Amino acid sequence: WIIDLLLYAREVYTLTEGKVNIAMGSVLSLWHDCREAGLRDPKAAALPPMDALVEAAAHTSIEDILIDEARSTVTLADPAMRLDVGAIAKGYAVEMVARALEARGVTGYLLNVGGTVRAIGAKTEGEPWLAGIEHPDKDAQTPYLHTLHLTREALVTSGAYLRTYTVDGTDYHHIIDPDTLMPAQGYLSVSVVCTDAAAGDALSTALFCMSPEQGLALISSLPDTEAMWVM
Numbered sequence: 001w002i003i004d005l006l007l008y009a010r011e012v013y014t015l016t017e018g019k020v021n022i023a024m025g026s027v028l029s030l031w032h033d034c035r036e037a038g039l040r041d042p043k044a045a046a047l048p049p050m051d052a053l054v055e056a057a058a059h060t061s062i063e064d065i066l067i068d069e070a071r072s073t074v075t076l077a078d079p080a081m082r083l084d085v086g087a088i089a090k091g092y093a094v095e096m097v098a099r100a101l102e103a104r105g106v107t108g109y110l111l112n113v114g115g116t117v118r119a120i121g122a123k124t125e126g127e128p129w130l131a132g133i134e135h136p137d138k139d140a141q142t143p144y145l146h147t148l149h150l151t152r153e154a155l156v157t158s159g160a161y162l163r164t165y166t167v168d169g170t171d172y173h174h175i176i177d178p179d180t181l182m183p184a185q186g187y188l189s190v191s192v193v194c195t196d197a198a199a200g201d202a203l204s205t206a207l208f209c210m211s212p213e214q215g216l217a218l219i220s221s222l223p224d225t226e227a228m229w230v231m
Contacts, residue, residue: 003072005085005092006065008198012088013062016206016218021178023065025082026056031176038165045167053181060178091156091201094118098197110150111197115157118197119150136161136188136230146228148193156200158208159189177209184209187229194225203227 009022030048038045064077076083094111098118101109108121110129119129128151132144136159148155160183163174177184190207192200199222207215207227219227 001096003067003069003074005089006067006074007069008092009085009088010062010065012199012202012206016202018062018178019206019209020087020202021060021062022083022085022088023060023062023081024057024176024178025084026059026080027053027178027181028084028086028176029082030056031174035163035165035172035174038167042166045165047167047172050181057178057181087205088198088202090114091116091154092198094201095154095197115159115162116197116201117150117155119153122151131155133157133191133228134159134189145230153193153195154197154200155191155193156197156204157189157191158204160184160208161188175205175208179209186211187231189230190215191228192219192225193227194222199225 006022012020030052034046034048059078059080061078064081065083066075066077090113094113094116095118098111098120102120106120108123109119111118117131119131122128128149131148131150133146133148133155134157135143135145158175160173160175164171166172173183175184176182187208190204192203192207194200194203203225206218207229210218212229215227215229219225
């Protein structure tokens with residue numbers, strides 16, 4: 001499954017025109033370390049130096065991930081490269097579990113793994129499963145922006161209100177735009193509904209790093225796929 005995950009990551013890279021790139025680990029690790037340090041000591045919270053981010057970004061070519069399917073090996077041609085599958089691994093794992101359950105004859109269930117929801121079939125009473133799109137504003141009168149009825153779909157949401165830390169009064173989230181090397185701007189959350197949790201996970205991240213026009217064009221090109229952007 002690891003080899004399959006990495007091969008899928010290549011497909012996602014092409015589909016999203018590089019907005020989802022598992023070879024970005026060297027950049028993402030800088031943000032992760034600063035975020036963790038800032039959460040431990042908010043008064044000393046700082047951003048990763050841009051020169052360090054640019055240097056790390058020089059080691060993010062997905063072509064340097066060499067996969068030998070016959071031997072089940074993976075080699076990084078660039079020794080300074082690091083992999084980070086955070087944008088696709090959870091959705092991929094949820095989808096594999098869903099398919100495994102379905103193969104075993106399970107006909108009605110709902111998986112909910114940290115913001116990634118995947119349904120097959122209906123409840124015992126025949127009713128569809130309910131899944132809510134969370135409101136990014138915790139002080140909103142209602143906790144959900146929208147409620148969906150699911151039977152064979154996945155619902156995945158990426159949010160700027162999740163996994164944040166504060167530097168000089170500004171919140172910085174964890175979804176990093178590969179073009180700017182900074183947290184993507186423009187949305188509070190992006191939700192995707194489709195028939196594959198792995199695709200939903202990847203697409204919600206990709207859309208977060210695209211303009212509304214780019215994102216709409218991508219979603220419109222895919223069958224059985226819808227999205228909701230919260231500005």
